[in-house]
Amino acid sequence: MVQLLDAAAVVFAEAGYAKATTNAIARQAGVSPGTLYQFFANKEALAEALAERYRSxxxxxxxxxxxxxxxxxxLPELVDRMIRPMVEVNLENPGFKALFGSGDLPDKLTAPTRALQKAVTGRVAEVLAARYPGLPTDRLETTAAVATQIFAALLGTIVTTPAAHRERWITELNQALVGYLTPLEPARSGSCG
Structure with missing residues (x-):
């Protein structure tokens, strides 16, 4: 079943949900269409299983x-601990961003995943609130949103860069985020400059 899901992720990412076929997915997995149908009734069932795997x-x-x-x-260690698991999940699931970010997947399949992706900003805000307890809420929310966008802006480069050069881009991402957050460091002592 994992083999079929991996194949579906590739086909959906390359062709898009609307153009993907169960025959193409079976071919990508190296199995017959009949084998695919033993596990999944149709491509929507495959997409649902992929969505659940990705959400998890x-x-x-x-x-x-x-x-x-x-x-x-x-701060550099904190940023690294925040970005690495998120980079890893995207490296392990390269087709998911293309699949769930495309406009041709039924909304009922993408809505829960989009909600989880949006929750990243809230989770970043929680960590920042713990680090900068005196920071006003509006500043905290804006900072979390911008930090999340900085991450998203470089994520595509990190995921598509050959493994031999990937660490360089992860370091650049870390430095960009540390550079953005450093002016807030005086807020750690209670002043909200």
């Missing part, structure tokens, strides 16, 4: 990445 893996990455208990680590 994304939720696990959130747990690792956004622990308010790590908020007092040195």
């Amino acid at each position: 893996e994304l939720a696990a990455a959130h747990q690792k990445a956004f622990d308010p208990g790590t908020a007092q680590l040195p």
Whole structure:
């Protein structure tokens, strides 16, 4: 079944949901269409299973990445602990972003995943609130949103870069986020400059 889901992720990402066929997915998996139908009734069932797998893996990455208990680590270490699990889940699931970000997948399949992805900003805000307890709520929410966008802007480059060069881009992402967050560091002592 994992083989079929992996194949479906590839086909959906390459062709889009609307143009993908169960025959193409079976071919990608190296099985007959009959074998595919033993496990999944149609491509929607495959997409539902992929959505559930992605939601589960994304939720696990959130747990690792956004622990308010790590908020007092040195800023570069904190940022690294937040970005690495999120980078890893995207590296392990390269087709999911293309699939669930496309406009041709039925909304009932994408809505829960989009909600989980949007929750990232809230989770970032939780960690920042623990690190900068005196920061006004509007500043906290804006900072979390911008930090999330910085991450998203470089994520595509990180995921598509050959493994031999990937660490360079992860370091750049870390530096960009540390550079953005550093002016807030005086807020750690209670002043909200």
